[in-house]
Amino acid sequence: MAVRAGLTTTKVVDAALELVDEQGVEALTLAAVAARTGVATPSLYKHVASLGDLRDLVGLRVLEDLTARCTETVVGRSGDEAVRALMHAFRAYVQEHPKRYAAAPMDPLHDELQRAAGLKFMELVLATLRSYGLEGSDAVHATRRLRVIVHGFASIEASGGFGLPEGLDDTYDQLVRMYLDDLRGKS
Amino acid sequence: MAVRAGLTTTKVVDAALELVDEQGVEALTLAAVAARTGVATPSLYKHVASLGDLRDLVGLRVLEDLTARCTETVVGRSGDEAVRALMHAFRAYVQEHPKRYAAAPMDPLHDELQRAAGLKFMELVLATLRSYGLEGSDAVHATRRLRVIVHGFASIEASGGFGLPEGLDDTYDQLVRMYLDDLRGKS
DNA sequence: CCCAAAAGCTAATGGCATTAGCCTTCCCAC
DNA sequence: GTGGGAAGGCTAATGCCATTAGCTTTTGGG
Numbered sequence: 001m002a003v004r005a006g007l008t009t010t011k012v013v014d015a016a017l018e019l020v021d022e023q024g025v026e027a028l029t030l031a032a033v034a035a036r037t038g039v040a041t042p043s044l045y046k047h048v049a050s051l052g053d054l055r056d057l058v059g060l061r062v063l064e065d066l067t068a069r070c071t072e073t074v075v076g077r078s079g080d081e082a083v084r085a086l087m088h089a090f091r092a093y094v095q096e097h098p099k100r101y102a103a104a105p106m107d108p109l110h111d112e113l114q115r116a117a118g119l120k121f122m123e124l125v126l127a128t129l130r131s132y133g134l135e136g137s138d139a140v141h142a143t144r145r146l147r148v149i150v151h152g153f154a155s156i157e158a159s160g161g162f163g164l165p166e167g168l169d170d171t172y173d174q175l176v177r178m179y180l181d182d183l184r185g186k187s
Numbered sequence: 188m189a190v191r192a193g194l195t196t197t198k199v200v201d202a203a204l205e206l207v208d209e210q211g212v213e214a215l216t217l218a219a220v221a222a223r224t225g226v227a228t229p230s231l232y233k234h235v236a237s238l239g240d241l242r243d244l245v246g247l248r249v250l251e252d253l254t255a256r257c258t259e260t261v262v263g264r265s266g267d268e269a270v271r272a273l274m275h276a277f278r279a280y281v282q283e284h285p286k287r288y289a290a291a292p293m294d295p296l297h298d299e300l301q302r303a304a305g306l307k308f309m310e311l312v313l314a315t316l317r318s319y320g321l322e323g324s325d326a327v328h329a330t331r332r333l334r335v336i337v338h339g340f341a342s343i344e345a346s347g348g349f350g351l352p353e354g355l356d357d358t359y360d361q362l363v364r365m366y367l368d369d370l371r372g373k374s
Numbered sequence: 375c376c377c378a379a380a381a382g383c384t385a386a387t388g389g390c391a392t393t394a395g396c397c398t399t400c401c402c403a404c
Numbered sequence: 405g406t407g408g409g410a411a412g413g414c415t416a417a418t419g420c421c422a423t424t425a426g427c428t429t430t431t432g433g434g
Contacts (some may be wrong), residue, residue, distance in 0.1 A: 004381060004430065031421060042423075043382050049431065107348040110288055122350075135352055144358045145365065152339020163309075164332060169333045174369075178332065181372070182365040183277040186223060191399065191412060218390060229392075238391065286426050383428075390421085397414075404406085404432090 005039050012037065013057050017100065020058060024099045028055065056113050061106040062097075062103045063117045066104065067124060069093045074128055080180050082128045087150055087176050094154040101158040106151075132183055142183060149175050192226050195200065196234045199224065200244045204287065207245060211286045221252065222251075243300055246292040250304045254311060256280045261315055267367050268314045274337055274363050281341040288345040293338075319370055329370060336362050 015036045021029050030051050034041040048054045073089035075083050094101045105111060108118025125143045134142055153172055156162055162171075201222045207215050217238050221228040235241045261269050280286045292298060295305025312330045321329055341358055343349055349358075353374035 007381080029421070030423090040383055041380095041421080042425095045423080046381055106343060106346040109350040110347060118350075137357075140351075141354065141358045141361055145362055148336060148339035148343065148358075148362060150339075151343060152335035152337075155342065156335065156338060157294060159293040160297060163296040163305075164327075167328065170324075171328050171335075174328055175332055175335060178365060178369040182361075182368065183382085185368070194412080216390070217392090224414095227414055228390080229394095229415085232392080304412050377431105378432090378433100381428105382432075383426105385425090385427100387424080388422090393418080393421090394416090395414105396416100397412105399412080400410090401408100402406105402410105403408095 005037065005040060005043075007037060007043070007047055009057070012044060013045045013061055016054055016058050017061060017103075020103050021097055021099050022098045028058065028103070030054070053097065055103070056105075056111065058103050059108075060114050060117055062100055062104045063108055063114060063121065066090065066093050067117065067121045070121070071124055074124065079131050080184075082131075082177055083146075083183070085170075085182060086125070086128050087146070087179070090150045091154055091157070091172060094158050098158040100152060129183075145182075146179060149179055192224065192230075193235055193364060194224060194230070196244070199231060199234045199241065200248055203241055203245050204248060207290050208284055208286050212289045215245065215290070217241070242290070243292075243298065245290050246295075246361045247301050247304055249287055250295055250301060250308065253277065253280050254304065254308045257308075258311055261311065266318050267371075269288040269318075270333070270367060270370070271363055272314050273312070274366070275359075276290070277337045278341055278344070278359060281345050288341060316370075332369070333366060344350055 012033060015033050016028055019032055019036060028051075030044050031041050033054070034044055037044075044054075044078055048057065070089045070093070073085045077085050081088050105114050105118070108114035108121075111118075122143060125146055126139060129139060129146075130140070154176060157168065162168060199220060203215055203220050206219055206223060215238075217231050218228050220241070221231055224231075231241075235244065257273050257276045257280070260272045264272050292301050292305070295308075296303035298305075309330060312333055313326060316326060316329055316333075319329070340362060344355065349355060
């Protein structure tokens with residue numbers, strides 16, 4: 001031990017995310033992260049509480065990253081254009097990091113650690129829908145419908161679940177249009 | 188060993204599915220299945236090739252079961268009513284076995300073992316959509332859109348991903364209506 | 375310059391999957 | 405009926421991984 005490795009929780013999560021991107025969530029193991037960061041496995045416990053904790057931290061990171069990406073894309077736009085931008089940014093992020101998406105938490109609101117990030121994404125969607133003047137539960141339903149579409153498509157695409165890759169862009173465009181037509185039709 | 192346990196691959200999968208229903212996919216372990224079937228762990232290898240193989244078999248079972256359930260519900264109906272029935276049957280199945288759905292394969296067409304079952308489900312959807320007279324790729328896109336909606340909603344609901352459970356029936360009804368409106372609008 | 379907290383390490387434990395090799399049950403051909 | 409081989413089970417052994425305990429070393433602030 002001439003010198004310390006200088007790990008931090010952030011660096012551990014960085015390495016974990018690299019691993020996930022390269023080999024998928026099932027390859028996320030403390031032993032692999034330790035090897036990648038040049039440290040013995042038990043040393044990681046100085047930075048994360050357990051493998052489960054690391055998984056949560058990776059999930060949080062992905063959710064925050066995705067939200068940031070979507071936010072960037074939406075700002076400065078409104079109405080249909082904003083919704084389209086949000087939905088396409090979501091898909092683009094997942095396309096760029098297909099393995100990663102499986103690490104994103106599906107129920108962030110029920111996890112103390114991830115709740116804030118989950119609310120942030122939800123508020124982004126609500127803000128994006130603001131100009132449609134939805135009242136009360138209508139806004140909730142519209143948010144859920146959007147989430148169902150983006151998550152449904154992204155999760156299937158990321159796992160290679162569509163039989164043929166042909167025409168996937170068209171399919172997604174149709175879903176976006178369908179969502180918008182519906183939104184306009186019932187406003 | 189007075190008498191044999193009389194296991195078969197089917198019984199092993201039955202036990203595995205029970206385990207998944209009760210404790211979730213992450214609890215599916217050869218050790219747990221062995222305990223439940225009253226056998227030593229290595230004995231399971233006489234019936235399944237590996238844990239991965241068992242997971243595939245469980246996934247196959249779920250897909251077949253789900254397809255059977257949807258098929259029963261759709262027969263005898265046509266048009267919008269058939270589509271509504273299919274989508275609601277899918278959701279109902281997943282609601283009845285929430286943990287199980289996480290074991291269903293997302294890309295059945297790319298697995299030799301599961302391919303036939305995947306095609307069967309796809310053909311059910313195509314048959315259900317037949318009366319809309321979709322040609323060529325339009326039928327493919329319509330199938331994908333339906334899948335995105337049912338899978339997206341079911342996976343989020345099954346994992347408790349919707350913050351509040353209130354009004355979920357309404358949200359789903361809206362999604363079904365949105366899908367049908369879109370289908371009619373572009374026929 | 376000292377010393378306590380932080381960051382690493384090694385050793386040990388226990389769960390799980392998997393393989394090898396052995397024993398017993400069953401059933402079918404004779 | 406019966407004998408023998410295949411099928412179904414078992415124990416023992418290996419190896420990977422997570423986790424805990426307890427020790428050593430580095431480091432940064434007083």
